[in-house]
Amino acid sequence: MRVEEADPKGLVRESYRIDGITSGECRSIFIDWALSLPVGADQADALRSLIAHYAMDLPDHPMSVVLQDALVPAEAPRRKGGRAARMGL
Structure with a gap:
């Protein structure tokens, strides 16, 4: 995918241009x-x-970290509650 397609509004591009941007x-x-x-x-x-275009040159930039984190799959939700939770099992 081209960078222009991956960032249609240029939001990620602009984030790399902001000095002192926070995570x-x-x-x-x-x-x-x-x-x-x-x-x-x-x-x-x-x-x-986006990672290939921006983050490779600036791996410590906060947006690079956010982009990398976004590729990590979320854990499957675990059930919380029910009798076992009430009983402390």
Whole structure:
């Protein structure tokens, strides 16, 4: 995927240009980026494209960390509650 397709509004590109940007600000920008992807776009493919284009040169930038973290699959939710939880089992 081309970088222009992966970042249609240039949000990620601009985050790398902001001096002193924090990880919290990068996470907020990331949410905006994720919501701006076209319907049906492959988010993982877009992330890999952005990482290759931006994060390889700036691995310690807060947005690089956010992009890398986004590729890590979330853990499956575990059930919390029920009799076993009440009984401390």
